[in-house]
Amino acid sequence: MGWPDSSKDFFEVVMTFKNITNLKLDFVNPSLQQVTGFDVQDISDNGLEKINFLIEDYENGIISFSCEDIEVNNLSEITHNFDFLRCMTAKYWVEQVIKWNK
Numbered sequence: 001m002g003w004p005d006s007s008k009d010f011f012e013v014v015m016t017f018k019n020i021t022n023l024k025l026d027f028v029n030p031s032l033q034q035v036t037g038f039d040v041q042d043i044s045d046n047g048l049e050k051i052n053f054l055i056e057d058y059e060n061g062i063i064s065f066s067c068e069d070i071e072v073n074n075l076s077e078i079t080h081n082f083d084f085l086r087c088m089t090a091k092y093w094v095e096q097v098i099k100w101n102k
Contacts, residue, residue, distance in 0.1 A: 010078040019050050019068035026062050033062055040070070 027033060036059045043066075044052040056064040 012074075012076050012078050013072060014074040016071040016073055017053075017055065017065070017067040017069075018071065021051060021066045023065040024063070033060070035060070035062060038063070 035057050037057075039054075039056050039058045041054040041056070042052065043054050048066075050068040051066045053067050053070055054064070055067065
């Protein structure tokens, strides 16, 4: 079965990314764009000061950035398909990035 597997539980994770650098938002048009998931890579062995993680949209390359630290603030089960789709839109991600940098 492909990803996402609708027979499995879905969770929304609220995270704070600290000291964001190298932010790239590559929207090809002004409409909503789906972000199907992202990779969080530990790059702390690279020796870059205050850059320990690389976060990338792994399917379309729409969003990527580096950060020093990641804090998990909340973890909750998604109970409606609408919630899942909302979490996957580029607009939602942009709103979150703005919150992270406040």
